[in-house]
Amino acid sequence: MGKKKLTPAQRKYQEKAKKAEPKPLYLRNALFAFLSGGLVCVIGQGLTDFYSRIMNLPPEEAGDPAVATVILIGALLTGFGVFDNIAKYAGAGLAVPVTGFANSVVSSALEFREEGLLYGISAKMFTLAGSVITFGVVTAFIIGLIYAIFL
Amino acid sequence: MGKKTGKQTYQIANPPMIISTGTVAGPFEGLGPLAQDFDEILTDARNEQSSFEKAERSILIKACRLALDHASFSSTEVDLFLAGDLLNQTISSNFSAISLGIPFIGLYGACSTAALGLGLGTLILDGGFAGSVLTATSSHNSAAERQYRYPTEYGGQRRSYQQWTVTGAGAALLGYTGEGPRVTAVTFGKVMDLGSTDPLNMGAAMAPAAADTIVRHFQDTGWDPNSFDLIVTGDLGKVGLDLCRQELSEQGITLGDNFNDCGVMIYDLSKQDVHAGGSGCAASALVTYGPLYRRLKRKEIHRLLLIGTGALHSPTSYMQGENIPCIAHAVRIEV
Incomplete structure (x- = not known):
C-alpha cells in the first residue's frame, strides 16, 4: 500500500486532497483515550482486588475472572447498543483493552444473526477479532518456544 | 439526428x-x-x-x-x-x-x-x-x-x-402526461482514477470526477455557472465539495453560492454528528426528488444542474489495494 506508482496528475491531486482533510482533534482524542482507558484499568484492578480479597482467590489467579468480567461488561454494553456511543469519544481507551475485543466479537455476531446460526453468527463472529486471535496464538507459541528452550 | x-x-x-x-x-x-x-x-x-x-x-x-x-x-x-x-x-x-x-x-x-x-x-x-x-x-x-x-x-x-x-x-x-419540470440535457461522465485509495474519504475520491463532468457539460452546451439557479453535486460532502470547487477554479470556472452538495444539504452538519456530510444513493435522490423537486414546481428555481457522483469500488477491490474509480453524471432540469 502506498507504494503503487502514481501518475504525475494523480500525485498532484493526492497532495491537494491531503491538504483538504480536516485534522483530527489529536489532543482531545488522546485525553479522552487516556481517561477512559485509565478508567477501564481502574475497574479491572477493582475487580481483581474483589476476586482476591472477597472471593479469596490467590492474587495471581484473580486476574482471570477479572478479565472475564470486563469482557462480559463490554459484551453487554455492545448488546444494549451503548458501546459504540461511548467508544465514539473514548477511542483507543476502549479499543485497546479487552473491551475492544469483546465489542468486535459481539457486534459481528449481532450483525450476522440474520444469516443464521452456522454461516452467520458462528462463522462471522470473529471477522474482526480473528486477526487478534491468530496473532495472539502465534505470538504465544513463539514466546512459549523461547521460554522452553532458553529458560 | x-x-x-x-x-x-x-x-x-x-x-x-x-x-x-x-x-x-x-x-x-x-x-x-x-x-x-x-x-x-x-x-x-x-x-x-x-x-x-x-x-x-x-x-x-x-x-x-x-x-x-x-x-x-x-x-x-x-x-x-x-x-x-x-x-x-x-x-x-x-x-x-x-x-x-x-x-x-x-x-x-x-x-x-x-x-x-x-x-x-x-x-x-x-x-x-x-x-x-x-x-x-x-x-x-x-x-x-x-x-x-x-x-x-x-x-x-x-x-x-x-x-x-x-x-x-x-x-x-x-x-409526457401532466405537468412538471423537464430534463433537457444529460452529460454522462467518464470513470476517473485520481489515485485515491481511502474508502473512508469518498468526497476526495469523487471530486475530480464531478469537476470533470461539470466542465464537460459547460463546454458541450455553452452554458455557464450563471445559467443555473442551483448546481448540486450528489454526495461529495464538505471535503469533496471544497476540493471540487478548487478543481473547477483551477480550470477557470468559478462557482458561487448557487453551488452546493446534496450530502451537505441533507444534514445539519453542526448538530448532527455526520462529520463531512451524507453519502449513499439516497442522498441525491432524497434531496433532488424531495425539496429540489418541490422548489422547481413552485418555480423558486428554474434551472437546476444535478451532478450525481459515485465511487465504483467494491470491498474486494480496495482490500486488494486498488484505487477508487469514480464517476459523475450530470442532468439539467428546467421549468
Whole structure:
C-alpha cells in the first residue's frame, strides 16, 4: 500500500486532497483515550482486588475472572447498543483493552444473526477479532518456544 | 439526428417531464433541515422488517408506490423501471422489481444512480422507446455499513472527513402526461482514477470526477455557472465539495453560492454528528426528488444542474489495494 506508482496528475491531486482533510482533534482524542482507558484499568484492578480479597482467590489467579468480567461488561454494553456511543469519544481507551475485543466479537455476531446460526453468527463472529486471535496464538507459541528452550 | 452535442452531452429534443416523485427518509434524516420536504419519514430504521436489507427494499418499494400514487398511475401503465442501489448485486432494486411488476433494467452507478436513472430514462423517452419510465434508488445506513465497513454496533472512531450513508429512497416518474419540470440535457461522465485509495474519504475520491463532468457539460452546451439557479453535486460532502470547487477554479470556472452538495444539504452538519456530510444513493435522490423537486414546481428555481457522483469500488477491490474509480453524471432540469 502506498507504494503503487502514481501518475504525475494523480500525485498532484493526492497532495491537494491531503491538504483538504480536516485534522483530527489529536489532543482531545488522546485525553479522552487516556481517561477512559485509565478508567477501564481502574475497574479491572477493582475487580481483581474483589476476586482476591472477597472471593479469596490467590492474587495471581484473580486476574482471570477479572478479565472475564470486563469482557462480559463490554459484551453487554455492545448488546444494549451503548458501546459504540461511548467508544465514539473514548477511542483507543476502549479499543485497546479487552473491551475492544469483546465489542468486535459481539457486534459481528449481532450483525450476522440474520444469516443464521452456522454461516452467520458462528462463522462471522470473529471477522474482526480473528486477526487478534491468530496473532495472539502465534505470538504465544513463539514466546512459549523461547521460554522452553532458553529458560 | 444530432442530439449529441460536444463529446459527452445529449440535448433532449423532446424533453420528458418529471411527472411526480416519491421520497421516504430514515429517522435520522428526518431530524435534518430538509425533513418537511420528504413524503414520509420512518420512525424505525428497520421499518418493521427482520433485516436492514429488507428494510431498504421496503422503503424503495414505498417510494416507487408514492411516485405512482402522486401521478395517479398504476404500475401496469409504466413501460420501464430503472433502479439501482449499493447492496451487492443491487438486491434492493432487483427484489423491488418483483413486487412492482414493471419491466426492469438494473443500474449500478453507486451513489450516482439517481442522476444515471434520470439521464437514461430521459434518453429512452426521447428516443421514443417508452412513454413513461419510473426511476428509483435507495440506500440504508446499516446495510451499507455492514457491507462496506463495520458492524453497526462496532465501536470505532469515525474520521473527520468520513461521510454518513443516508437511509432513504427516492423515485421519479418520467413521461409526457401532466405537468412538471423537464430534463433537457444529460452529460454522462467518464470513470476517473485520481489515485485515491481511502474508502473512508469518498468526497476526495469523487471530486475530480464531478469537476470533470461539470466542465464537460459547460463546454458541450455553452452554458455557464450563471445559467443555473442551483448546481448540486450528489454526495461529495464538505471535503469533496471544497476540493471540487478548487478543481473547477483551477480550470477557470468559478462557482458561487448557487453551488452546493446534496450530502451537505441533507444534514445539519453542526448538530448532527455526520462529520463531512451524507453519502449513499439516497442522498441525491432524497434531496433532488424531495425539496429540489418541490422548489422547481413552485418555480423558486428554474434551472437546476444535478451532478450525481459515485465511487465504483467494491470491498474486494480496495482490500486488494486498488484505487477508487469514480464517476459523475450530470442532468439539467428546467421549468
